[in-house]
Amino acid sequence: MPAASSSPVRVVVLGGGTAGWMTATGLAKLLPGTVEVQLVESEDIGIVGVGEATLPHIRAFVERLGIDEAAFMKATHATYKLGINFRDFGRIGESYIHPFGSFGEEVAGVGFHHWWLELQRQGKADPIGEYSLAVAAAKANRFAPPAQDNTLASTYGYAYQFDATLFGPFMRDIGLANGVTRHEGLVTSVERDGPSGDIACLVLKDGRRIEGDLFVDCSGFRSMLLGQECEEEWEDWTHWLPCDRAAAMPCTHETSDIRPYTTATAMPAGWRWQIPLQHRMGNGYVFSSAHISEDEACQAIRDAAEGVPLADPRVLRFRPGRRKRSWSRNVIGVGLASGFLEPLESTSIYLAQMAITYLIELFPESGRIDKRDRDEFNRLVDMEYDRVRDFLILHYHATQRDDSDFWNHVRTMEVPASLADKLELWRKAGRIEKYSDGLFYDASWIAVYVGQGLLPERHDPRPALVDPARVASALGTLKQAIGSEVAAMSGHVDFLAREAARLATPA
């Protein structure tokens, strides 16, 4: 029932995983007085806790909630992340880093990669990653926060690699301190409002009734409210993204150094991740069950993982795709309940954060939902999902691998038209289809295209008109400057230790 405009809107969050507690805490903290948040979770249901690696956007979320970065990092055993190292994707034995940062900079209005392509044609260029500060720092296992000016030191960003099973509880503590009510229990039935069909109440196993105006479905893959109760249609993307399982297995660190980047290594039927945290190494194999059995995959991750296993491999099942509408009636899906894109580019937590941000902007403060806001929410969420989807497909499709059925399928499959056009524009002219909204801009596309060996046939005419010695010298100077910047940075482990010490010292 709609609340009177003066009384707070009753929000019920179903699910106490990462998305659930991010939502509950985000709403309570950013809409105080407007909302009354209750969260229902059950100890009988585990959390997926995928998404140990994040994107730089998470920093804005943490900051907006007024959380001290160092405290947050300590609680979640977080490390810094400058990008993702992709191994064996384009071809076995090759690797590249997709950095949170740029490669060089535009010269005379011509994108850096055209200059690099020209020099590369002349056999005078180093790999493109050598012209990225983020890549160079990552490779050197060093870290420093980026500068805030327009200098070279400002040409990158960073994110975190953290223990997702600790992130939820960390958010929970803040949520509880900010007035979120937590209910422990299993939901056994859902009551709907007769005339509107809206969800009115969740009934728990012990008979408790949790009533609300707005329900946020964070029940994970089950999508109990949005999928099961509202029967919101699912758009399946398995054809393009055939991976539908993950076998996760944490291990000890094998060295004293901690890499400030995530590693994704292509495997015969998918890829495996290595996410270095402060206290352990996250490992897992994301695979296609059509191409390898669960047992085989578990064995493969045991064989591949470095370090001592801290547990047996745990298999997670998922389906790539999304609900046609993430907001239906008075139910909003956040996180896996709304859609799933495999963690190849660490987008899971971003997608939850994005939905929460839009939900806050479009929040029905009176308790009455305006169709225009719901449509706007769904439009924005769709755009984000579609853009991420195309970028993920690129990682599989832009390959020369022909060593397994899996790679043969993804290499030869038909891709969405939106991606096919982008690919063709790159192939023919070395240009990136431009957009300013959503995730993954020029530098990201260039990193993957070039990194996976997909060089264009032609590039911009202008770099060839300039004296090659001058171009080579300019690129050499840039490389040198990057070298000096990296040399001035601390080692990643040292930086983490200093931050920990800073936090331990009373101000």
Add this chain to the structure above:
Amino acid sequence: MSEAREPLNRVCVAGGGQVGVLAAIAVKRALPTCEVMVLGLPPDPVDFADHAASALPFTNKLHDRLGISEQAIIARAGGSHRLITRYIGWGGQGHYGALSYGAGGEADAAAFAREWGGGSRGNSGVRPAGSLAEALADAGRFRAPPPGEQTPLAEIDYALRWSPSAYHAQLIGEAQRLGVTHIEGTLARIEPDGVGGIAALNLAGNTTIAADLFIDCSGAQAHLLSALPDHRAQDWSDVLPQRRLLFAPPGEPLLALEDRIALLPEGWLLECAGRGGLQTVLCTAPDIGEDALLRALGTAPVYDARLAAGRAQAAWIGNVVALGDAATRFEPLGFLHLDLAHRMLALLLEILPGQSIEPLERAEFNRRAGLMMDGVRDTLAVHYAAPRATQVFGSTVQPEGVTRSIDQFTRRGRLPFCEEHPLLGQERMSLLRALGFAQGVRPQDRTSGFRNAEAARKAFEAKTSAALADTAPYGEWMTAQLQPRR
């Protein structure tokens, strides 16, 4: 292995107005080995971009890139600065609003901006400035700080005005210096190249101009683009019905930091100041008597035009790229003509083809240029959707994006992002407020925003005082600028 493309050897720019000459400069600078020629064609009075005495801040950045000196525009082309466009009467009789530029400078805390930055307070008469630019314009004080100087003035984005003939001459000088050639002529025949584009232009008197790429800057007549078999026009009359424009003769020179767009019962009246003389245009509302129109304009018009708005479906066909007015027609409301031409030029520079043109490259240009043109249409449509404008001009079809923007702004206090829009997000908000739309309260501001409002107001006042103290009256500063340097 990626190969560099064969660069363009010969580029012909059709149209020798200020758009065409700048396009020629841009291509010549990008491709010094290319032979670039400008074909001067007789201009038309509705080639607004070619006659424009002002643009938007984007043009300053483009000028900078192309080596067109801002100081030279000030010193020799009658240049002056516009900090704001004052909107008068759009939100109701006596309503004042101001559009200022840039992402910063706005009195930032949302609640504060709403309380102080115009909107509903407009009728009270006492209305503190909503942006630093507006505060300076109100005080008539300004100076353009040199790059790198630490001053609150550095965050102000401004537009330049100039005397079109002097600015045109400055561009011609620069083009000549770079080696751009110039031919004056009358187009007799266009030789097709058999693949949808142009092989050569035949001029009266047996001159033939062949080129790899033709840039159509011939204004509303779009001499080249409109001659192509694949050219299709897109009609905007449902959104922007045909309207009549009356142009006053140039007025007295006027040095001011603001221009004005007033909504009168007779239509909207644009007054653009400038050292070359005040320019006044009236866009007439339907069913107004001639006498009333003349009274509104203040004088007899020197030019009387009717304009049917629309755009080319594709601005780039074959080897012909149309820029600005050659691809789009719309009324001169808000200095958008030259801005659009310049943004399309920058896009062409970004996607500069080789001798061979990739169809997908052309498609990408057309996709983005299409967004730019539609962004202009939507910006104009927002004006006509303003509370009082619908009374003066009547209602018209509203593009979906405009409806969504106004709805989200007024109810939710936010704006959906628009790719390739002529105005930045903050500027679009500033425009909506200036037009009398009251900004809704963002949910996250309900508590924190109001709490922060007082602090934001104090910070803004401090910044404004510092900026005012750091400036002299604009006329004094300008006079000093124009002193011959010793």
